[in-house]
Amino acid sequence: MIALSGLRKAFNQGRPNEFWALDGIDLVIEAGKITAFRGPSGSGKTTLLTLVGCLARPTAGRVTFKGEVVSSLPERFLTDLRRRSFGFVFQQFHLIRGLSVLQNVMLPAVPTGRPRRDVQDRALGLLEQLRLGRRGQERVEWLSAGEQQRVAIARALINDPEVLIADEPTANLDSVLSRQFVGLLEELNAGGRTVIFTSHDPLVVESGAVHRVVGIRDGRLEP
Ligand SMILES: Nc1ncnc2c1ncn2[C@@H]1O[C@H](COP(=O)(O)OP(=O)(O)OP(=O)(O)O)[C@@H](O)[C@H]1O
DSSP states (O other): OEEEEEEEEEESTTSTTOEEEEEEEEEEEOTTOEEEEEOOTTSSHHHHHHHHTTSSOOSEEEEEETTEEOTTSOHHHHHHHHHHHEEEEOTTOOOOTTSBHHHHHHGGGGGGTOOHHHHHHHHHHHHHHTTOTTOTTSBGGGSOHHHHHHHHHHHHHTTOOSEEEEESTTTTOOHHHHHHHHHHHHHHHHTTOEEEEEOOOHHHHTSTTOSEEEEEETTEEOO
């Protein structure tokens, strides 16, 4: 589904502090599977996710999504592709304080022009599925870390993306909540969704839910 070939990413290219965060990545990520990237801090995991999700462009090499080379598409196509095909959950969740849970979940659907009623129905359905059915009207900052993580997941799914991308999704969660996250992964995957995430957390990476663990170190894949 997603193919990475000869992928390299430099920061500060051409300057004295030039740094190659990714240095030759070749990988095929299968549709409908859960893939985890595991590696030490600074190994390039987040950088890799930003390239997979078309949030950044590679310095060299290419990213192919469903047979189409997407890494060189103009920005306006990428914006559309990101919105339609990818849902993102970031480490700090990036929820908007002062807005309700429901408003946060509905936010990424605003630019799509979908009728508000449809979006709201889907948001309520997702909150129900994520066991937050009664919390929709509460301000997001009143929720616990685990609840906020589930809001972030609901928000990532509002546009029904084929691929869910998550960066260290359990970094702020205790063991009980991390186990719940594994359960959630299984539920999402049972619905056919492709999930790609990074994690240091053995509790998640070594769980039976993950189909493939890809090791990364110093910007290269481990054999
Ligand atoms: N915008 C940037 N400018 C310069 N260097 C960067 C930038 N973003 C990342 N890097 C460097 O690239 C390397 C890889 O960073 P990345 O965030 O991908 O690592 P990571 O494996 O996700 O780490 P962690 O597990 O700590 O989140 C690091 O050494 C980092 O300092």
